[in-house]
Amino acid sequence: MRMASRISSQGGRPPQRRRGHERVAALLAAASDCFVERGYDATTMTEVAARAGASIGSLYQFFPTKEALAEALMADHAEALYARMERLVEQAPGWDTQELATRLIRTFADYRRQHPSFTTLVEAGGSLPPMLGRTIRQRMRDYLCRILAIHAPGLAAGELRPAAMVVQQLMKAAVALQNEQPAALRQSAQTQLRRTLELYLKDLAQTG
Numbered sequence: 001m002r003m004a005s006r007i008s009s010q011g012g013r014p015p016q017r018r019r020g021h022e023r024v025a026a027l028l029a030a031a032s033d034c035f036v037e038r039g040y041d042a043t044t045m046t047e048v049a050a051r052a053g054a055s056i057g058s059l060y061q062f063f064p065t066k067e068a069l070a071e072a073l074m075a076d077h078a079e080a081l082y083a084r085m086e087r088l089v090e091q092a093p094g095w096d097t098q099e100l101a102t103r104l105i106r107t108f109a110d111y112r113r114q115h116p117s118f119t120t121l122v123e124a125g126g127s128l129p130p131m132l133g134r135t136i137r138q139r140m141r142d143y144l145c146r147i148l149a150i151h152a153p154g155l156a157a158g159e160l161r162p163a164a165m166v167v168q169q170l171m172k173a174a175v176a177l178q179n180e181q182p183a184a185l186r187q188s189a190q191t192q193l194r195r196t197l198e199l200y201l202k203d204l205a206q207t208g
Contacts (some may be wrong), residue, residue: 004199008059019065020116024062026052028076031069032117040070040124067128069109074128085143088198092150097205100151104144104167109174141168152204168198185190 030052034043045066049059063069084107092100112119121128144164148155155163173193180186 003029013111020062023052023058026199027054027059027069028073030054031058031073032123033069035120036116037151040066040120044182045069057186070124071132072138073117074121077115077121078139079109080142081136082139088147089150091141092147097151097198097201100147101194101201104147105174105194105197106172108171109178110176113178137168141165144168150205151201152207155204155207159207166200167180167197170200 026050031048034051035050045059048057048069049056063072088103088107141161144167145160148160148163170193174190177186177189177193180189189199
């Protein structure tokens with residue numbers, strides 16, 4: 001994961017040199033591991049510093065609070081998600097409805113599975129500034145609007161964002177299904193969810 005372009009909104013000192021950037025990257029990686037292993041609430045700044053092989057003073061220099069550390073880590077995750085969505089926008093013109101539905105259903109679910117600290121922070125809820133969560137949600141909808149404009153060029157501009165909200169909720173539903181058991185039932189439900197999105201996308205494409 002790339003290092004956060006900003007430390008956080010909570011007053012940490014941005015690194016100025018290569019060594020500082022490397023130290024921040026190590027601190028974020030350590031925080032990611034600790035949050036996954038112990039949970040956000042149980043993780044202490046002392047544990048993060050020890051995992052990174054850094055002094056507690058060095059950690060506080062860049063991240064004055066655990067909330068600032070979580071915010072910076074979440075900002076990194078957001079940028080990685082945006083990069084994935086940008087690739088979807090670029091590739092969408094070459095996909096039929098079935099492929100587009102499959103890719104959309106998988107994108108968010110795959111990212112959460114591959115980056116467990118993202119899931120930990122999302123589920124921690126109040127640990128992050130509300131504005132950050134809203135920004136991520138709105139940016140994701142912006143990307144979905146671009147994808148839908150490609151897939152359904154006849155859709156009125158005023159209908160793009162409501163449609164993007166529907167697609168986003170279906171993507172979230174795919175995440176919710178990941179932990180369902182037994183596996184055979186989960187897979188059947190995932191197939192039905194993908195089919196639901198596919199039918200919705202076909203309906204949008206036929207509009208106008």
